[in-house]
Amino acid sequence: MRLKTFHAQTMMAAMELVRTELGPDAIIIQTDEGKTGVRVTAALEAGSTPPPPAKAPATNPTPLAFEATHPTPKTAEFDRADITAVLNHHGLPFETAEHFSQAALAVDAASLPEAFSSALETNINFSPLTDAHDRPIMLVGPPGVGKTICAAKLTADALLNSRTVHLISTDTVKAAGIQQLDHFAQLMKQTVSTAESPAELKAVIGSKNTDDTLTIIDTPGTNPFDMHELEVLLTFIQEVDAEPVLVLPAGLDPYDAQEISGIYARMGCQRFIATRLDAARRYAGVLMAARPGYLSLAAISRSPFVADGLETATPLAFSRLLTALPGRKKNTPKLDNSHD
Secondary structure, eight states, rough: OOEEEESSSSSSHHHHHHHHHHOOEEEEEEEEEEOOOEEEEEEETOOOOOOOOOOOOOOOOOOOOHHSSSSSOOOOOOOOHHHHHHHHHHOOOOHHHHHHHHOOEEEEESSHHHHHHHHHHHSOOBBBOOOTTOSSSEEEOOSSSSSHHHHHHHHHHHHHOOOOOEEEEOOOHHHHHHHHHHHHHHTTOOEEOOOOSSHHHHHHHHHHHTTTEEEEEEEEOTTTHHHHHHHHHHHHHHHHHOOOEEEETTSSOHHHHHHHHHHHHHOOOOOEEEOOOGGOOOOHHHHHTTSSSOEEEEEEEEOGGGOOOEOOOOOOHHHHHHHHOBBBBBBBBOOOOOOO
């Protein structure tokens, strides 16, 4: 597949550039509209024939304002060495790093983030949590990974989207766990229900479950290598129709992260929220946990403040974090949404 990005002042002009260079068989991958113009990323399937090049005009027209300030580079602004530097920095295992390198080099991308965006789409899974999520969300994971903060952030996001929220905690052993969640809930004028057993959890969910209510369940930390703790958590998961979502911090050893995600996948998890990206500089663990056959990356948390929210996990947004190596960029790029 041939991938290329086009810039123009209007969407109509951008689409004309796509048709001229890639022909009518081009597939639109992504569009971005800003105050100064439009960017369209399009692809041409392998085997398709692009149109013959048009004859050069007799005179060069004056460039549009957007094109003058955002010129399309004639050559890519990165090379294999840049890709290798990113992969080496994050510490990906050799075989996985090779897959990412080949995928990044296989596309006709104008920038390093765009090349890694394509590589991410090829090599890991994304499945964002949307505002329309209707099943109860049960946050699970090892101790101290940020489940309670994520519960508060999900609550704040739901309230901003005018949804009713039902907060529940099954962490009844540690008083501090409930106190922290209750503190956040009071700031948002919410209350926290508690459930000590799977049967009680089912009853508590049923007491307030409506079509417009988002139920968020905070659970105690579970050691993924302790079979007894896993069995206890599994009884809660199996008792209610809730989606277990793993909360996993960045900075873990990549093989540990992959093994942990595999364990929770067998517990019924399909997605995970990556936390503490602000306190880590190497994200190999996040990438390994999101490899096919394990879990899909749902959201990212880069701040300990509830007001910052969870950031939607998308290939391009995450690739900007991966390629913003210390020393290369002065400022860490912002994602479309925010963390832990």
